Amino acid sequence: MLFPTTCPNCLRENRAEFTDSNIHEVTCQHCQARYCVFVRKQKFEMLFDLGTRALLDGYAREAVASFAAALERFFEFYVRAYALERAAERGGEFGEALRTLEGTWRHVVSQSERQVGMFALAYLLREGQEPEFLGGKAMGTDFRNKVIHRGYIPGHAEVEEYAARIFALIDRLLTELGDTAQHAELAQEQVFAAHLAALPDNVTAIFEEHPGMFRARRFGQEHLSKSRATPLSVTGSQTPLNNAQAFQQALRERSQGLSHFKFK
Numbered sequence: 001m002l003f004p005t006t007c008p009n010c011l012r013e014n015r016a017e018f019t020d021s022n023i024h025e026v027t028c029q030h031c032q033a034r035y036c037v038f039v040r041k042q043k044f045e046m047l048f049d050l051g052t053r054a055l056l057d058g059y060a061r062e063a064v065a066s067f068a069a070a071l072e073r074f075f076e077f078y079v080r081a082y083a084l085e086r087a088a089e090r091g092g093e094f095g096e097a098l099r100t101l102e103g104t105w106r107h108v109v110s111q112s113e114r115q116v117g118m119f120a121l122a123y124l125l126r127e128g129q130e131p132e133f134l135g136g137k138a139m140g141t142d143f144r145n146k147v148i149h150r151g152y153i154p155g156h157a158e159v160e161e162y163a164a165r166i167f168a169l170i171d172r173l174l175t176e177l178g179d180t181a182q183h184a185e186l187a188q189e190q191v192f193a194a195h196l197a198a199l200p201d202n203v204t205a206i207f208e209e210h211p212g213m214f215r216a217r218r219f220g221q222e223h224l225s226k227s228r229a230t231p232l233s234v235t236g237s238q239t240p241l242n243n244a245q246a247f248q249q250a251l252r253e254r255s256q257g258l259s260h261f262k263f264k
Contacts, residue, residue: 001017001018001050001053002015002016002017002018003015003016003018005024005026005035005037005206005208007026007028007030007031007033007035008033008035008204008206009028009031009033009035009204010028010030010031010033012028012030012031014026014028014029014030016037018039018046020043021191022038022039022040022041022046022188023036023037023038023039023191023192023195024036024037024038024039025203033204034200034202034203034204035203035204035205035206036195036196036199036203036204036205036206037206037208038192038195038196038205038206038207038208039208040185040188040192040207040208040209041209041212042073042077042184042185042188043073043076043077044070044071044073044074044076044077044170045070045212045213045214046212047066047067047069047070047073048066048067048070048166048167048170048212048213048214049212049213050066051063051064051065051066051067051070051163052163052212052213052251054066055156055159055160055163056251058156060154060155060156060158060159061147061153061154061159063159063163064143064144064147064148064154064159064162065147065148067159067162067163067166068144068148068166070166070170071139071166071169071170072112072115074170074173075115075116075118075119076105076115076119077181077184078119078122078123078173078177079105079115079118079119079122080101080105080183080184080187081177081180081181081183081184082122082125082126082180083097083101083122084097084098084101084183084184084186084187085126085180085183087100088183094186095190098187098190116134119131120134123173127176133169138165138169139165139166139169140161140162140165140166143158143162144162160244160247161243161244163247164243164244164246164247164248165243167213167243167246167247167250168243168246168247170214171214171246171250174214192207213250213251
């Protein structure tokens, strides 16, 4: 997947390929200037946006894989945020807490079911209640397995319903996390800082905030009225939005930024 970047030297456009680290080393194809683009976005956000872009472009089956991966990586994000929050409450040092967390996660990094187990426990300890949404129907697990493991070719409407379920769940849990999410985001900033310190003097660093389905809700968008309610918010006697309505409203408000994603 490619996204456009602007060379800081000649101001002309280049296209870079998204990387797993969100750090992109670019050499301008026009003037040969070197620059490094740091994209402030979490893995689950990137994957969900990729799935949304695929769905909008008509790649329904491919979108399912991205949405499913987005949910798994969000569970990891939640566990990390909670663990680092607890370490901060105990007065622990962030670097040491992060190293301990990384060492622990290595035991489950290749086992999705154990990762879900870690998330379920983190949710119980943080919220004091059962994660009732972990049932297969609530998360669309049967549909996901049918598509990914049994080769089922879904229709656009089926994938949109699945996306709406995943969107609503992540959006709800992000809202419950609140400022706790910043603990996990700080880990990305540390990776960026280490890479930035090692860059040669002739390489310009550029930090970007790419908009998307969750970034707008979490950090706001200039083009949205400050008085407008966010998709899952209701006031007075308004009827709460269901999953599909919330997802459609988010598409209307936020999908413009997904034009950054281009299929090769």
